Amino acid sequence: MRCLPAIIGLSMLALTAVQGASASPAPKPPGRLVDIGGRRLHLNCQGKGGPTVILEAGGGAFSIDWALAQPRIAAFTRVCAYDRAGMAWSDPGPADDGVEQVASDLHSLMAKAHIAPPYVIAGQSIGGIFARAYQRRYPAEVAGLVLVDSTHEDGVSVQFEGKPAPLRSLTAEQLRIAEAPSGPRPKPAPPTAIEEPYDRLPASLQQARLELTADYLERGYAHRNDPPPAESSLESWRREFATLHDIATADPHPLGDMPLIVITRGRRADFPEKKRQQQDLEVRPRVHAEHRPGDDAPGGRERGAEREDGGREHRHVDAGGPRDLGVVDGRAHHRAELRLLLE
Numbered sequence: 001m002r003c004l005p006a007i008i009g010l011s012m013l014a015l016t017a018v019q020g021a022s023a024s025p026a027p028k029p030p031g032r033l034v035d036i037g038g039r040r041l042h043l044n045c046q047g048k049g050g051p052t053v054i055l056e057a058g059g060g061a062f063s064i065d066w067a068l069a070q071p072r073i074a075a076f077t078r079v080c081a082y083d084r085a086g087m088a089w090s091d092p093g094p095a096d097d098g099v100e101q102v103a104s105d106l107h108s109l110m111a112k113a114h115i116a117p118p119y120v121i122a123g124q125s126i127g128g129i130f131a132r133a134y135q136r137r138y139p140a141e142v143a144g145l146v147l148v149d150s151t152h153e154d155g156v157s158v159q160f161e162g163k164p165a166p167l168r169s170l171t172a173e174q175l176r177i178a179e180a181p182s183g184p185r186p187k188p189a190p191p192t193a194i195e196e197p198y199d200r201l202p203a204s205l206q207q208a209r210l211e212l213t214a215d216y217l218e219r220g221y222a223h224r225n226d227p228p229p230a231e232s233s234l235e236s237w238r239r240e241f242a243t244l245h246d247i248a249t250a251d252p253h254p255l256g257d258m259p260l261i262v263i264t265r266g267r268r269a270d271f272p273e274k275k276r277q278q279q280d281l282e283v284r285p286r287v288h289a290e291h292r293p294g295d296d297a298p299g300g301r302e303r304g305a306e307r308e309d310g311g312r313e314h315r316h317v318d319a320g321g322p323r324d325l326g327v328v329d330g331r332a333h334h335r336a337e338l339r340l341l342l343e
Contacts, residue, residue: 047074
C-alpha cells in the first residue's frame with residue numbers, strides 16, 4: 001500500500017550572477033568542509049528527518065543563496081545545501097561544473113557525510129540538469145525531483161558559424177571550434193552593491209555573497225590563460241543534453257513513477273520557447289508533474305544573467321520572486337505543506 005505523499009513547500013531565491021571585483025578573503029563557511037578524497041566540499045545541513053532534501057544551486061550561485069528557504073524546510077525534514085567544486089568554500093576539481101564530476105562529487109559527499117538516501121533533489125537553472133543527471137546515475141537513491149525554472153536540454157545555445165545552435169546538436173569538434181577564444185577577455189568589473197533579490201538576504205550574507213562572487217570571478221580571470229582542461233564543462237553538458245534528448249525521444253515518460261514538481265515563473269508571452277520547455281519537463285513522469293507557476297512580483301521578473309565558465313559567457317534566465325516548491329515523497333507517512341514567501 002502506498003504511503004501518503006509529503007509535500008514540502010519552500011521559497012526560491014532568484015539566482016543571478018553578480019559580476020564582481022577584486023578578490024578578498026572568503027568569509028567563514030556556515031557549514032562544514034567534507035573531504036571527498038583529496039578535495040573538500042562545503043556542506044550545510046539543517047533539520048532532522050527524511051527524506052533529505054538536497055538543494056542544487058544554479059550557475060555561478062552559492063549555498064547561501066538558499067538561506068531564507070532552508071531553515072523553514074528544516075522545520076520538518078533534513079535539508080542540505082552545498083557548494084559544487086570551485087564554488088565558495090569548496091575546493092576546485094578537475095572539471096568544475098562538468099556533469100560527471102558534479103554527480104560523482106555529490107554522491108561521494110553524501111556518503112562521506114553519512115547522509116543516507118533517499119533524497120529529494122531540488123535543482124534551479126542548470127542545477128535542474130545536475131539533479132536529473134544524479135537521478136539518472138543513481139535512480140535508487142532519489143525519491144523525487146523538483147525543477148525550479150530548470151534548464152532544459154534544448155535550452156542552451158552557442159554561436160556556431162555565425163548563428164545560435166542548440167548545444168546538444170553540435171558534435172564535440174564543432175563545440176571545440178565554437179569555444180575557441182575570439183580575443184582577450186576583459187577583466188570583470190567589481191560589484192559595488194548587492195543586487196536584487198539578494199538584498200533580501202541577511203546583511204551578513206549579503207556581504208559574504210559580494211566577497212564570494214568577487215573571489216569567483218577573480219579566480220576565473222586569473223586562470224584565463226591556463227592550458228584548457230582535457231574536457232570543458234560545456235562538452236560535458238553537450239553529452240548530457242544529447243543523452244537526455246535521446247532518452248525523451250525514445251520514451252516520453254522516462255521518469256516513470258518518479259514524483260516531480262516543476263516550478264516556473266509566470267513566463268511572459270514573449271518567451272514562448274522557454275514556456276514550451278518547462279511544459280515539456282512536466283510530462284516526463286507517467287503521471288504528469290505538479291506544476292506550480294510563479295508570479296510577476298518584483299522579484300519574479302524575467303531577467304538575463306551572465307556568468308563566466310571556462311572563459312566563455314553563457315546567458316541563462318534564473319528564478320525570482322515568491323515561490324512554493326513542492327516535494328513529493330511516496331515513502332513518507334506524513335503530509336506537510338508550507339507556504340514560504342520572500343518578504
